Amino acid sequence: MLVLNNIKKRYAMGEETVNALDDVSITIQDKEFVSIVGPSGSGKSTLMNIVGCLDSADEGTYILFGTDVTHLSDRQLSEVRNKKIGFIFQGFNLLSKLTALENVELPLIYQGISANERKEKAIEALKKVGLEGRVKHRPTELSGGQQQRVAIARALVTNPSLILADEPTGNLDSKSGKEIIALLHELNDNGNTIMLITHDMSLAKEAQRSIEIRDGKIVNENIYRAGDAI
Amino acid sequence: MTFFQGLKMALLSIKYNKMRSILTMLGIIIGVLSVIVLVSIGQGAGDQVTSRIKALGSNTLTVTITSNSSKSFTASELMELAGSNGIENISPSLSSSVTTKSGSQTDEDTKIIGIYPSYESIAGDTLDYGRYITDVDIEYKLTNAVVGVDVATNLFGTTDCIGETITIENKQFTIVGVLTSTGTSSTSNDDERIIIPFSTAQRIFLQSSIKSFYVSTTSEDTITQAENKISSFLDDKLGVTSTVSSDGTTTNSSYKIYNQNELIETVASTTSTLTAMLGGIAGISLLVGGIGIMNIMLVSVSERTKEIGIRKAIGAKRKDILLQFLIESIVISLSGGVIGLLLGYICTIILSNVLSMTLAISGGLVLLAIGFSVAVGVVFGLYPANTASKLRPIEALRHD
Numbered sequence: 135m136l137v138l139n140n141i142k143k144r145y146a147m148g149e150e151t152v153n154a155l156d157d158v159s160i161t162i163q164d165k166e167f168v169s170i171v172g173p174s175g176s177g178k179s180t181l182m183n184i185v186g187c188l189d190s191a192d193e194g195t196y197i198l199f200g201t202d203v204t205h206l207s208d209r210q211l212s213e214v215r216n217k218k219i220g221f222i223f224q225g226f227n228l229l230s231k232l233t234a235l236e237n238v239e240l241p242l243i244y245q246g247i248s249a250n251e252r253k254e255k256a257i258e259a260l261k262k263v264g265l266e267g268r269v270k271h272r273p274t275e276l277s278g279g280q281q282q283r284v285a286i287a288r289a290l291v292t293n294p295s296l297i298l299a300d301e302p303t304g305n306l307d308s309k310s311g312k313e314i315i316a317l318l319h320e321l322n323d324n325g326n327t328i329m330l331i332t333h334d335m336s337l338a339k340e341a342q343r344s345i346e347i348r349d350g351k352i353v354n355e356n357i358y359r360a361g362d363a364i
Numbered sequence: 365m366t367f368f369q370g371l372k373m374a375l376l377s378i379k380y381n382k383m384r385s386i387l388t389m390l391g392i393i394i395g396v397l398s399v400i401v402l403v404s405i406g407q408g409a410g411d412q413v414t415s416r417i418k419a420l421g422s423n424t425l426t427v428t429i430t431s432n433s434s435k436s437f438t439a440s441e442l443m444e445l446a447g448s449n450g451i452e453n454i455s456p457s458l459s460s461s462v463t464t465k466s467g468s469q470t471d472e473d474t475k476i477i478g479i480y481p482s483y484e485s486i487a488g489d490t491l492d493y494g495r496y497i498t499d500v501d502i503e504y505k506l507t508n509a510v511v512g513v514d515v516a517t518n519l520f521g522t523t524d525c526i527g528e529t530i531t532i533e534n535k536q537f538t539i540v541g542v543l544t545s546t547g548t549s550s551t552s553n554d555d556e557r558i559i560i561p562f563s564t565a566q567r568i569f570l571q572s573s574i575k576s577f578y579v580s581t582t583s584e585d586t587i588t589q590a591e592n593k594i595s596s597f598l599d600d601k602l603g604v605t606s607t608v609s610s611d612g613t614t615t616n617s618s619y620k621i622y623n624q625n626e627l628i629e630t631v632a633s634t635t636s637t638l639t640a641m642l643g644g645i646a647g648i649s650l651l652v653g654g655i656g657i658m659n660i661m662l663v664s665v666s667e668r669t670k671e672i673g674i675r676k677a678i679g680a681k682r683k684d685i686l687l688q689f690l691i692e693s694i695v696i697s698l699s700g701g702v703i704g705l706l707l708g709y710i711c712t713i714i715l716s717n718v719l720s721m722t723l724a725i726s727g728g729l730v731l732l733a734i735g736f737s738v739a740v741g742v743v744f745g746l747y748p749a750n751t752a753s754k755l756r757p758i759e760a761l762r763h764d
């Protein structure tokens with residue numbers, strides 16, 4: 135379970151301060167599929183960075199699977215990101231010099247898993263996203279949809295409890311986009327908690343629950359389907 | 365992350381920036397190369413001089429008399445010194461350079477030296493054929509000669525020439541012995557010399573007084589004792605007083621006693637100072653190479669900020685990033701060091717042929733070069749690696 139309590143995040147821009155997140159409180163149950171929706175600049179990515187332990191809030195508390203992460207050290211945060219969270223970034227964020235397989239292996243390297251086991255797990259993850267035929271390809275030799283699927287394989291290879299997807303279909307055509315959403319559903323069915331970030335209302339409806347934010351505040355909440363966990 | 369993983373990442377990054385990595389390595393290569401070559405030249409020069417001095421025997425004293433006074437001493441007076449005060453053997457000497465003839469064959473610029481039989485053991489001479497100069501040769505001023513192998517082959521085309529006659533300064537000499545070859549060195553050739561009785565040499569060269577002599581001592585420890593005895597003998601015979609300084613050296617305007625050990629020590633300390641200086645100068649280029657590494661690593665870190673952000677986002681710890689960049693700089697500097705070492709090795713082989721001196725790369729020098737290049741990698745890689753590891757993931761990710 136994720137509990138965010140009264141999270142505030144401000145950015146100072148010269149004289150002005152931008153309230154990127156203004157008193158946001160969200161609770162997400164285990165195995166839930168939640169979407170965060172809102173217009174550009176509303177604070178979605180800021181929220182994801184805090185949920186993903188990439189950034190810390192200025193105020194408020196954040197409890198991730200029973201641990202208060204507000205006061206964890208740099209090293210402990212790395213470990214949380216490594217073991218508990220899988221990221222699917224807006225811009226893929228693959229390492230261009232590594233092959234698909236090596237990219238997927240990366241989180242396992244930092245877990246200290248042996249080479250054989252690593253390869254086995256990475257290939258399995260690539261199979262799940264339908265890329266077993268592109269193992270030796272580098273990102274530049276793959277289409278946008280394929281690159282996003284490599285990023286998904288990298289996010290799921292550690293079998294993290296929480297998967298964060300920031301505009302996963304943003305750069306893709308509608309067919310590739312649908313495939314990615316189908317993959318997210320499959321992961322959710324397998325028991326991963328999913329947080330999908332999008333500005334697209336129709337995509338937001340794919341989730342069990344959608345939270346709408348605007349100017350750093352929660353303005354609306356819709357329940358589309360009752361999830362197993364709710 | 366294991367060390368092996370870090371190594372793999374470092375090699376990959378070097379492979380992708382081949383040209384840049386090679387240019388960075390070049391600084392280290394040139395640094396290590398110049399250290400190796402200059403230090404081995406310094407050591408080689410020192411070894412060459414000391415070995416030449418040692419060839420004379422480390423327990424040998426060479427005495428030259430510079431006084432022109434009428435006071436003098438005889439060979440038999442000198443010979444009486446042998447056998448006491450640590451003096452083992454003693455032999456006066458009279459040397460010159462002559463042209464020798466046999467039939468139509470001539471041998472020019474031959475070193476001729478008149479000595480006593482005891483010179484054989486002082487100089488460590490050995491014979492291939494015949495015999496050495498004897499007391500009888502001295503007593504009767506016989507015109508017998510012992511020759512080096514080069515003299516023999518130049519005049520007779522063979523080393524076995526016992527009984528042949530040669531003409532030296534219009535006098536007929538009979539060859540009674542042929543010396544064993546000592547091998548050639550670039551500056552002097554001990555195989556091209558003729559040894560004759562001291563008394564005969566005195567008559568030929570019209571020199572009645574003794575102007576130089578050689579002394580061998582029973583061991584290296586008795587050198588000082590022998591030196592003292594000889595200087596008091598000479599002070600007495602030449603009628604001078606010499607001052608002995610605190611370090612045991614005798615200062616005198618009438619004669620000079622050369623002690624091989626002192627000479628070796630002086631040469632050794634001079635060449636080691638020279639070697640250290642050369643090494644130090646070359647070391648500066650290694651330092652410049654190190655700064656080159658730091659520069660390139662800093663560029664690499666800022667170019668790869670996004671990569672660092674991604675790695676941190678998916679779980680790399682500070683230590684992992686630090687290790688990755690540190691290994692990269694060590695791999696570059698160590699490879700540069702090894703390449704520099706190999707090139708240095710090739711250079712010393714070429715140079716030792718060109719300069720005709722033995723240049724050896726000592727094990728210590730190899731360790732120093734390798735150790736130093738690793739140290740350069742660590743020292744100059746640490747700052748960029750630390751900078752990389754401290755990047756905050758969120759800021760690094762935003763970078764493009």
Ligand SMILES: Nc1ncnc2c1ncn2[C@@H]1O[C@H](COP(=O)(O)OP(=O)(O)OP(=O)(O)O)[C@@H](O)[C@H]1O
Nearest residue numbers: 145146152154173174175176177178179180181333
């Ligand atoms: N590093 C920063 N420095 C200053 N202001 C920032 C920073 N990051 C975000 N902001 C501001 O915070 C607000 C929220 O930004 P955020 O990136 O969370 O928006 P978003 O909802 O993800 O938008 P988009 O849909 O365009 O990605 C914006 O007004 C932005 O200008």
Ligand SMILES: [Mg+2]
Nearest residue numbers: 178179180300
């Ligand atoms: Mg965003």
